[in-house]
Amino acid sequence: MDQLLIKSLKTLVGEKNVFDSFEDCFCYTYDASFSKIDKKNTPGIIVFPETTEQVSAVMKFAYEHKITVIPRGAGSNVSGGTLSLPECIIMVLTKMNKILEIDRENLLAVVETGVKTGQLQQEVEKIGLFYPPDPASLAFATIGGNVAESAGGPRGVKYGTTKDYVLGLEIVLPTGEIINTGGRVIKNVTGYNLTQLFTGSEGTLGIITKVVLKLVPKPEAKKTMLAIFNKIETAGQAVSGIIAQGIIPTTIELLDDVYIKNIEEYAHVGFPLDAEAVLLIEVDGDEELLEKQVRKIEKVCKEIGAREVRIAQNEQEADELWTARRAAFASCARLKPTIIGEDATVPRSEIPAMIKRIREIAARYNVLIAVVGHAGDGNLHATFLCDEIDKEEMSRVEKAIDETFYAALELKGTLSGEHGIGRAKAPFIKQQIGEDGYRVMKKIKLALDPENLLNPGVMFGE
Amino acid sequence: MDQLLIKSLKTLVGEKNVFDSFEDCFCYTYDASFSKIDKKNTPGIIVFPETTEQVSAVMKFAYEHKITVIPRGAGSNVSGGTLSLPECIIMVLTKMNKILEIDRENLLAVVETGVKTGQLQQEVEKIGLFYPPDPASLAFATIGGNVAESAGGPRGVKYGTTKDYVLGLEIVLPTGEIINTGGRVIKNVTGYNLTQLFTGSEGTLGIITKVVLKLVPKPEAKKTMLAIFNKIETAGQAVSGIIAQGIIPTTIELLDDVYIKNIEEYAHVGFPLDAEAVLLIEVDGDEELLEKQVRKIEKVCKEIGAREVRIAQNEQEADELWTARRAAFASCARLKPTIIGEDATVPRSEIPAMIKRIREIAARYNVLIAVVGHAGDGNLHATFLCDEIDKEEMSRVEKAIDETFYAALELKGTLSGEHGIGRAKAPFIKQQIGEDGYRVMKKIKLALDPENLLNPGVMFGE
Incomplete structure (x- = not known):
């Protein structure tokens, strides 16, 4: 320069x-x-x-x-x-990292963009409040980044994702003006919902400098359980079965056999090595109510075909299961040097169909694909285990990834549930939103950034 | 023509x-x-x-x-x-009125734009599901209209408003192209959140023709209670007091003495004629849990200064209270021929301050203002009771309305919590969103509707 x-x-x-x-x-x-x-x-x-x-x-x-x-x-x-x-x-933006305010009466926090998500969570939990969005990166990711990507996480099933907690934003426009969107109230219909337009805009429409976040009361208690299945399709069916009981768990995480084996060898939490899938389920809320929900979930999982349902007896046992879940990607790093985690998402009822498609794709291209994911909201992470210096393998992997996207779209899903489009998926976006939808997005981009200077190419791929 | x-x-x-x-x-x-x-x-x-x-x-x-x-x-x-x-x-758009699909497994409905909100609610409740948004007009308002206005309602406190249930839209652009936004999944971050940009755009950006709506399991039971206060400020304080217990009721409706008297004379439900305010509170969910919540709410209301808390003993008693609440506007029509219900909204903790301001404004302009509203989310409806053929009175009323807006903005609130800007509040929008925010909205409008042919003047006031 x-x-x-x-x-x-x-x-x-x-x-x-x-x-x-x-x-x-x-x-x-x-x-x-x-x-x-x-x-x-x-x-x-x-x-x-x-x-x-x-x-x-x-x-x-x-x-x-x-x-x-x-x-x-x-x-x-x-x-x-x-x-x-x-x-x-x-x-x-990491130097703009102050929590400016935690407002107990109005259940909201005002933070600068560079505050770490995990740090905010710890602070609000100290006073009995709760900020639910929990992307895997929460220990180091920033709130501003979470808002720009509209980040998700396991708790999305019950609590929604980052977008559901953004009440207002301070934004610097591409041309430098500072605007404020939304505000400090839950009900607000003054003008276009710019707050939600900028949330998830991946740094292409403006720079988020301050965020007003909705908080909720911290749940009184939680319970964690592990349902074990001989067939992964049965695990997929159990997800819909639980929801059909009128229970929305906090999380329903699915792990397939590749993950089960690798996590167990790495973390030793007693995962069954011969199972094809497990569901890691958490419920939270009123303590008495939880017992009832746990029993209902156990019953429905067994009816649908779980061979065993283990209920964590104390916080330590629950923590062990969650530590194991969080070690999923790390555990697979021993298998192959390159790990590509996709997040094509399907309607919950299509999970068994999507798993079947992923297995077919893996077989067709002779590629190792493991499946982990937030099954409760259909947000599966097909994980491609490969070696980026092996050109021949990588060409097969690329084709397999493309087919995974198309499979999700065919099953009425979406290219990205929580990771965003970025530069990685930009070539595919028109497949989902169509030429006319693409033109609408492009017109909005150009209206606010006529010289295309702010994060150009992201989302649009040009 | x-x-x-x-x-x-x-x-x-x-x-x-x-x-x-x-x-x-x-x-x-x-x-x-x-x-x-x-x-x-x-x-x-x-x-x-x-x-x-x-x-x-x-x-x-x-x-x-x-x-x-x-x-x-x-x-x-x-x-x-x-x-x-x-x-x-x-x-x-009322002839496009088919419920196309109710998907139990994925908890969603697909409807044409002209389906009546109440009709959808009845249909989904038949199979144990629930569509929470409940604008007062739900018996005749359409889903498309609710989405265009991002309509609210009493249940907003716990369940949010229309915007929180819109997963996807089919839209006809001002220039005639048909696009689809969002989809059938809860987690979806592919491209800009056009779904939320069009939701609440008041018919200025496109015509909503089809809507994918999120549903939730129908709550097992509900409980209604009436807390009676000698001072309206105390009722305002009780709202924050309830939330501070970690309870988010389904609704917390506030009625002031003008409403109490008129409703009672009209509906005879036993409202106390000498009280300055009542809170109508409903909780829903697991039956056992409700008992616990009701006791907690009763305790906190009494501690803060409620003179009495009545708990509806059965469904009929609860229905009577709600029928009375719904009769609020109608009951006041006997007092004055013209009723202007505003919906300037403030953060929950500012309800006592806002009520004080409204009373001062009423006194200053010698105007009759009654207060009813969704106090749980700060969404008060200051109701101006007047006679539109009395020019002198109307000029005072207009000034009083303007001051009510400014009071809400000073208290970090919003011009409109759930009614929208339309033509009525367009002259005030810049006061809230600023010149630069206004320009952003205008640029988006012109990008999609370059000839300004679709509902021109609404929101922008030009």
Whole structure:
């Protein structure tokens, strides 16, 4: 990047809030997505604004000089939403990390964009409140990143996802103006729902600088159970069976045999090595009510064909099961060096059909695909275990991934349940939303970012 | 309207689906909002399309001939969202009224836009499911209208509003193309959240023709109670007190002394004539849990200063209380001929402050303002009781309404919690969303409707 531009940017955000060496910039070429690092995409500068006014000043400067800007939280997204472009400004928002307010009476929190999700959860739980969204990355991911990606997580079944907790936003537009959307009330129909338009816009419409989040009372208690199945299709059927009882559990996680074996060898929690699938189910709420729900779930799982249902007897046993679940991806890293976790999602009733399709695809292309996922909302993560330096294998893997997307769409599902489109799935988006839907999105993008400078290519693939 | 245009439109939707006499057209100059009927605004034609393709054909035709189109369900909105413009096409969508599907396994329904909200509720409740949004107009309002206005209702406290149940939409764009947004899954982050952009867009961005709605299991039981207060401020405080117990009731409705007296004289349900306020509280869910919640609510209301808490002993007693609540507006019609119900909304903790402001405004302008509302979510309905032929009084009422809006905004609230902006509140929208926020909305409008033909003036006031 031109030294004069660098000097100006240093004036805008302060010398200490800028990286401009090649080595530092190179570190920001990647995110948590599977993608080959390309030297040509080294950014021109990394800026760490500390205030909304600095974000605005950088955007105005970028617009004046037609420089691409890519906003970034922790870079933990897995869809290539924060991959760099050559000579761009990477705007890292992790220094804007204050919890500004926790309002007990109105059940809301106001936070700066760079607050870590897990940190917010801990703070609100201390005073009996609860922020349910729980993406796997919550220990390091930022709220701003979660909002930009509309992040999900296991608790989506009962509690919904990030979008369901965003009441209001402070946003810096691509052209630098600062706007506030929504507010501090649950009911709010003044004007277009810009809050939800910006939520999940993957950094392409504006930079989120502040977030008003809805909180809920912390559930009194929770119960965890493990249902074990000889056939994975039966596990899929049990998911609908539980919901049909009128029970919406907090989570219904499915793990297939590949995951069961690898997790057990790694975490030793007593997973049955000969089972084809397990469901890890949690319910929360009133303590007395939970006992009733656990019994109902146990009954329906057994009726549908579970060979065993284990109920965690105390918090420690429950924690062990959840630690095992969270180790899923890590445990598979021993099998193959490259792990690509997709998140094509289907209606809950289509889980058995989708699992069947995934197995057929795996067989057809001779690719190892494991299945883990938030089965309660149909959000399966087909996990492609491969080796990226094996070109021949990777060409088969790519075809298998494409077919997984098409299978989900055929079953009336969606390309992405919670990971986002980013650069990774941009080539497929028209398949789902159609040419006319694509044009509507593009028109909105151009209306707000006429020079296409803010995270260009993400979602649209151009 | 030109006879050739009328002839063409008859060809597009069929002769039987058109009204073009002055008398018929005049009937579509109004909606449920307070507004003077103006002869000059008589529409040119009323069309009743029966299919999405007909809606699309009419929009294409309108675009070609630059004719204004105003879509309309039951016309029950109270913000002037469906008032006519001179020589426009009014598109009434009530003939597209089929429930296409109720999917028990995936907890969703697919309906045409003209299905009545109450009808859908009855159908899904027959099979143990529940569609919570309950605007006062549910017996005749349409789902499409509810989605266009993002309608609310008493159950918003616990269950949210219409927007929280819209999973997907079929929309005809202003330029006639048909798009599908969202889908049949709860987790879906493919592209911008167009579903939520169109929800609450008040017929300005597209015409909703089909809706995929989320359903939930029907609660096992419910309990209704009435808390009686000598001071309305104490009732306001009790609302926050209940929530602080970690209980989110289904509804917390507040009625002030004007309403209490008028309802009692009209409905005879035993409302205490000397009380300054009552809270009508309902909880639902597991039967055993309800008993516990009712006891907790009773305790906290008494601690905060309720002079009495009555618990409905059976369904009939509960129904009587709710019938009384629903009669609120009707009961006041005896006092004054013109009733203007506003819905400026404040954060829950500001209810006592907002009530104080409303009383001050009433005194300052010597205007009769009654207060009823969904206190659990801060969504108060200040009701202006007046006589529209009394010009002098009306000028005071108008000033009092303006000040009510400003009071809500000062208390970090919103102009509209659930009624929408329409033509009635359009002059105030910039006060809340700012010049830059307004420009963002306008850019989106123009990107999708470059000729400003679809419901022009609504929300933007130009």
